[in-house]
Amino acid sequence: MTPSKKSQLQMMESTVIMFVFFVFLAFGFIFFTQSFFEGVKEAQREGSQLDHIQVAQRVLTLPEIQCTKNGEAIANCFDVQKLGAAYTEDASSSGVMEENIGDYFPLFYYSTIKIEEIFPDDPPDSWMIYDNQPNEYQRSSTIGLPAIVYNATDEDSFCEGSLGRGSCAFGWLTVTVYS
Structure with missing residues (x-):
């Protein structure tokens, strides 16, 4: 083989190896960017789930609607009576939270918060505590x-041991957060 053909072959080999x-470098870059995004x-999903849980925790500890006994809050x-004062569905009047929805925005963001009395009432009562849906949203996530x-004015003594005179019912808190 002549030296010029040998050098051409080496240059071709070098070009193929570089190609x-x-x-491989392009495939690696594509794989890296896909996994990065x-x-x-995933981090955004986890962050929105954490925000969702924080909103639910804020509702559970909200003094405006929470039960108290001797000045002490009862968990969950x-x-x-506080639920009725917080938000009304009557068009002629509005509840405390409904009138001050802007003050509650830093706590609940764009969300819908509803409490339903499931058992033993038939039909069940429900209270829409906070309803602030954005005009447009990409996704919503619901937690129950x-x-x-607790109803202190009811003469039924279903939960006499824990809260005193009144009735207790099983309820369900539904929190829907929009993003």
């Missing part, structure tokens, strides 16, 4: 939590 190297999306318990619904 293969750059193809998937990680970012909502007072019927059990709670006690």
Whole structure:
């Protein structure tokens, strides 16, 4: 083989090796960017789930609707009279939370919060505590939590041991957060 043909062959080999190297480099870059963006999306999903849980925790500890006994808050318990004052569905009047929806926005963002009395009432009562849906949203996420619904004015002594005179019912807190 002549020296010029030998050098041409070596240059061709070098070119092919560089081409293969750059193809592998391109595939590696594409794989890296795809996995990076998937990680970012997963972090956003986890962040929105954490926000969702924080909103639910804020509702459970909201003094405006929480049950109290001797000035002490009862965990996961909502007072019927406070619920009625917080938000009304009557068009002629509005509840405290409904009138001050802007003050509650930093706590609940764009969300819908509803408490339903499931058992033993038939038909069940429900209270829309906070309803602030955006005009447009990409996704919504809903979480449901059990709670006690306490009615101090009811003569039934279903939960006499824990809260005193009144009735307790099984309730369900539904929190829908929009993003």
